[in-house]
Amino acid sequence: MFRAWFEEPKRTDSGSLLEAVRAITRYRKLLTELIDEQTPQCGKYTRYELWARGLTNALDELEQSVYCASKFRAEVTHDQEEKMSPEERADYRRHVYFYKNGxxxxxxxxDKLGYFLNDLLRLKSERVKHKFSYFTVLRQMKHRNAEPGLEGLLYDIKEQYKEPLARLRQKRNMEIHLVNTEMLDDLLHVDLCRADRTYIEDLDANLNDLEQGLEMVCRTLSTVFTYVHHRKKT
Known part of the structure; x- marks a missing residue:
């Protein structure tokens, strides 16, 4: 959708994004076949199909956010807002918008995936934490020894991307619960003795973390839906 802004053709999925979309699509196709059989379980299968469809749409929106953040970042050449032209400052603000959105x-x-797994595997994570996260679900899988093959794969992916995810989670928490990332820029980088200068964060490092986060999500979704598709077929 947003590629039209930059006069580029529609996205062609590849790599881990393509693998994730294919894995979810296969699972949805299997669910549709099961729904068509009109068994007593068709209501549950319909719920899971809607869940999987929502994750497909959400993944598309995440990729578009990362794409736009990258495109607008390329237009920013200064590390101080005061040195930016009005056009560059507008591109910086667009970058920040899509970065935060990402x-x-x-x-x-x-977290949506966590709720899906919690329901599918009957983990009862809500007894551990009322508003539980994906990471809570992972711990619950290990605690209950639920699908250890899948839990091991997901844990390895989480650990591989542990550092960028930790930084992104801190930014998310600051954005939602404390102060926004622009205020964090000020707190971390403004020279209190030279308040007329506002340094921005390392945009390349931030973008790299976000791209790593997208890769982590794609690999996680691909792993989950490849596993549950095989599990359902067997």
């Missing part, structure tokens, strides 16, 4: 959507996808 990391908020990233954790939203993971």
């Amino acid at each position: 990391f908020i959507r990233l954790f939203s996808i993971l």
Whole structure:
């Protein structure tokens, strides 16, 4: 959708994004076949199909946010807002918008996936924490020894992306619960003795974390839905 802004063709999925979309699509196709059989379980299958469809749409929106954040970041050349032209400052603000949108959507996808797994595997994570996260669900899988093959794969992915995810989660928490990322820029980078200078954060480092987060989400979704598709077929 947003690629039209930059006069670019529609996205062609590839790599881990393509694998994730394919894995979810296969699972949805299987669910549709089961729904068509009109068994007593068709209501549950319909719920899972809607869940999987929502994750597909959310993944598309996350990728678009990362794409736009990258495109607008390329237009920013100064590290101080005071040195930017009005056009560059507008592109910086657009970058910040899509960057924030990206990391908020990233954790939203993971939490939606957590609720899906909690329901599918009957983990009862809500007894541990009323508003539980994907990471709570992972711990609950290990505690209950539920699908240890899947839990091991997901844990390895989480650990591989542990550092960028920790930084992104801190930004998400600051954005939602404390102060926004622009205020964090000020707190971290403004020279209190030279308040006329406002340094921005390391945009390349931030963007790299977000791209790593997208990769983590794609690999996680691909792993989950490949596993549950095989589990359902067997």
